Amino acid sequence: MFNGFLEDLVNNLKKLPGIGSKTAQRLALHLISIEKAEALNLSDSIKIAVQSYKNCSICNMLSETDPCRFCEDTTRISNVICVVENTQDAYLIENLHEFKGRYFVLNKLLSPLDGIGPDEINFPKLEKIINSGEIQEIILALNPSAEGESTINFMALQFEDKDIKITRLSTGLPFGGDIEYTSSLTLSNAFKRRYLVTE
């Protein structure tokens, strides 16, 4: 149906997360139908954002500035560090307005089978920060997936000798979830980690 430059555009839009063929076609036709200036604004803002964002040299977060605004902000607590997989996750946590410490972005999770070891997840850099001696708590805010679990276990092992609290996000039933539709792994974990109603 689509050909030429429109087909190229559809194919590039389809690579975005959550954008299927139909949505990509609708968006592509929308883009060539609206005011040229408006569509070109989008094109330019992608280019500018992509070219301006780089990894913060301290925490690896994608940022326009180096150091990033979190590392630069002297009002943030500097003895708690929240380790996340990527910048997206850091933004989601930041959005809760509950955490005022530092972040550290791994950019990948451990996956030995894919050749992703400690070096690939920026572990040496994290180790240096931890060894600076200031950190009192490491929050491992990683997905409870296979890779997330290995990364959590690896980090816990590496830092167990130090006098540092190592925590992870709680696991269990999501609010609004339904026991009937919960995986047995999640349910079993939720049962084991049950807590006092008065807690």
Place this chain on the structure above:
Amino acid sequence: MFNGFLEDLVNNLKKLPGIGSKTAQRLALHLISIEKAEALNLSDSIKIAVQSYKNCSICNMLSETDPCRFCEDTTRISNVICVVENTQDAYLIENLHEFKGRYFVLNKLLSPLDGIGPDEINFPKLEKIINSGEIQEIILALNPSAEGESTINFMALQFEDKDIKITRLSTGLPFGGDIEYTSSLTLSNAFKRRYLVTE
């Protein structure tokens, strides 16, 4: 939460149909996280598509070539013309693989209160095609909305003296729809336009 070039990108993405704040944020962070080359490909393909597509001088359809491939295609039936609101709608109809005639894109629907009269919907150009004498059927494939209905009525009036079949898309219950959740306007129309089961 977002600032600088990332905020610009989020704002531009939010203008796309069906893209809300959350999706725009997710897409923006995705774009600055992936390989720069891939994100720049998207930026470039928007620019190239936008700059390459213009309205076909015969039917007004957005096209890389002028005349468009539908107007240029001599194997298509030239005595039936399908009048659509925009290029998107023409593509959706073309996708049915049932229509082999010509298209004509109005680009707008009549809306006197918004200052959209016959000139703004390219009516003089359509009239010229109709007056060429070749056309035997005009299919008014327009939305059954207030503007669509006025446009259909206006066209029907303009061409009533000519020996041309003027048709519109059937209206009624959508397949898979539910009478309980159908508007009374649709239901009343479906009742009036009921047809023999054997038809």
